[in-house]
Every structure is written in C-alpha cells, then in structure tokens.
Amino acid sequence: MTNLLKTPASWPRPLLGRASAADPTDLDAAVKAGAFEGLRKAVRTLAPVAVVAEIKAAGLRGRGGAGFLTADKWQLAAATPADRRYVVANGYGADPAARTDPVLLERAPYTVIEGVAIAAWAIGAENAIIAVRATETEAIRRLEAALGAAEEAGFIGADVLDSGRQLTIEVRPVQGAYMLGEETVLLKALEGKRGQPEQRPPYPAERGLFGRPTVVQNVQTLALVAWILREGAAAFRAIGSPDAPGTILVHVRGAGGAGIAEIPLGTPLRAILELVAGKTRGKAEGGPGAPPKALLVGGPSGGILPADLLDTPYTFADLRAAGAHVGSGSIVATAADADVVELAELLTRFCAGEACGKTIPCRIGTRRLEEIAVRINAGTPRPTDADLLADLSADIVASALCDHERLATLPMSSVMRYFRPELDAKLQPATERAAGRQRVAVADGEPAH
16 A cells, blocks of 8 residues: 655645545544535535635645646536536546555545535536546445445435435546546547547537536545535635645655655645655755755656755646646656666657657657657767757647647756756767768868858
C-alpha cells in the first residue's frame, strides 16, 4: 500500500482528513465523521443554482492538472438544454508512477461518492460514472462496497434523501493508454470508441458523453466539493493561495523516501520535498539534506526544474510560469549526478509513444522531438538540432489539438531553458564536425559558408 506522508499539524486535510486505514467502507463510521453532511445541506436547504454559487464562491479549480474553474463547468452543463446529463469522475490516474487518485478512492471512497452526488444534484444529472484504472482492483472493490452501502442508506439511488430525485452511480473499470487522462479521450473510451481527443469547443459540459452535457471532474475535485458544502466557501478560501484555494494530493519521491501527501496549494516545492528528504540545506553544504540537482514536476510530460527554483509555490499559475505543471501531482527529485538530458529523452520517448496520432503535431511532431533527443544523447547530433528543437516545440504548442501534444515538449524545452550548458556539451560533436568541414572547404579553395 502506498505510504501516506506525515505533514505539519497546521496543514488542513479536506481530502484525507476522514481517510480510514481500518475499513474505509464502514458507512456508520464515515457518517459519524461527517460524511454526507454536505449532500444533506445541498438537497434539503439549497437549490441547485445555490450549490453552484457556493462552489464558485470557493474558487475551486479542477485537480486534474489544468486548474479550470469547477463552477464554470457546472454552470454550462446546467444551462445547456438536454434530456439527460452526466457526471463523470475521472479516477483513472493516467501517470503510471503516481497513485494520488487511487489512494483517495481506497482511503476515502465516501468523500468521492458524496462529491459526485452533489455535482449531479447541481446540474440535474441522474447518472454518474466513476472511472477507475482496471488494474486498481482494491479501489474498485471498496468503491463498489461503499456505493452499495450508500444506496441502501438512501444517499444515492431511486430517491436521494427523500428528494424525489434519483441518482445511479456506476464504477467503470477502464484500461488504455496515458491519453485517457484527457477528458474527451476518457469520454470516448466510456462510449466504447477509439480514445482520441475532440476539438473544443463544444466542451463536454455542452456535448459530452453520448452527446449530452457532461461534467468531467477529477476525483480530488469532487471530494473537495463535499468538504466545501459542509464547511462553507469561506473556510475553503482560507486554505491555500488566493488564486488557487484548497489542498491537493502530491506523490513525492526523493532520496529520503516516497509517499503521498495532502498539501495546501501555494506550498513551496522545497517544503514538499522536505516531507521525504528532511530539511534541504544550501548548495555549498552538500551531503545529506542537500538539494537535488533537479525536480521533475508534473509526471512524464512535466518540466525538469533546477534546484534554484525550489522556492516556487506549488500552484497552477506558478508552475506554468516556471515551465512545469501540476499534471498528475508527481514530484521526483533527481540525484546530484543525474543526466538531465538523458532523462528528458526518456520522457519525450514515453510521450511520443503514448500519443494517439490524430493530428500532425501529435503523429509526426512528437516523433521528431524524440528523434532529436535520441540523436543528442547518442552522440550523433546535427549542427541544427538546437534550433530545430526550439522551432519544432513552438510549432507543436501553437498547433496542437490537446494538452498531451503541448506538454510533450516540456521535458526537452525545460532542459534547454535551465540546463543549456549540459545540452550544449552533448551538441558539441556536431559543432566540431561542422567547423571541421568548414576548415577543409576553405583549405580546398571553396568559399566558407
């Protein structure tokens, strides 16, 4: 079982505060701890539009990586005319090295179920799906057991809390490529179709699952919805940063260990890393506790940041500005002697292999990125590879259909930005060969170019 890291007592835990290691499916224990209080408040004292207003006031952003405002999705789905609406909770966890979503489903299934029910109430949906990676058998087992108990108690089912509204929630095991983390790809998979992204707009909130308005949210987002309805928008706003309130789960790996922690958004990367590595010291000190050479932030398509940026706040905007992103919540500290150019090649190769190939930037652009990275690390670069890498990355970002294509450029582009001397050292053979050819040409009486 994945280790839960100990965090400072002052850090609030809306997501894992009720997590139970004993029996997470014990409904009586969960209710005593506050489960379904938010749903009761929504159904018995708030109109659906008031629920959306509360989420808007809280400033909740989606925890799936993009940080889109949750209430905006809900408003669009509720306002779009339709005979049926859906809520899809994305617990797939596309990053094979990060288990933040499965751990939440295993440890606090009722928190996610309550959030799904509140979202369904707010947009007028009677059907919801919780998508889980098929290999996460324990999370699936606990979710199904928790759903059965919640339905028997009347929190979901034919008559939600005697409101006259029904809600069916289904656990759907799914299996596929890394691309399933993208919401339109996930919807295609749930329909039994080939998993490829769709052009947006229209957004899934307008035309999603089976052509109906669909709210797709990460399971962490929906779990936070339950807390917001119970504790209030102002209490949520008091946690985290002004532009990104609340907490988020991160999967941290460093020299001192690994594990999952719930952190307030805005926490510096240094403080997150210290959860596994102890207090990081200055560069000159070296030895145990010394900062890593680099941090990979965001998963396989994340950015490789230098130790100089350890004080960067962990927020959607700050990480984007630094050349990384929240992504899967993965944070990996490298060794002091790590070859970051080789690491970037490995990540680029993974992203190219996982690309669906629907568009030219995806099908061809990511493969060309991979080829350049391979040449550089193999010691056979071309003189133009540095410029080609920069130009190709810019073209992919500008013309991509989905974020997978755009973000696939981050590993190599972040190395170009922060570790250029190491990249140039590997490009040196090509520069020397070009200079040698020029000297030969001049010696033979040909004009130099």
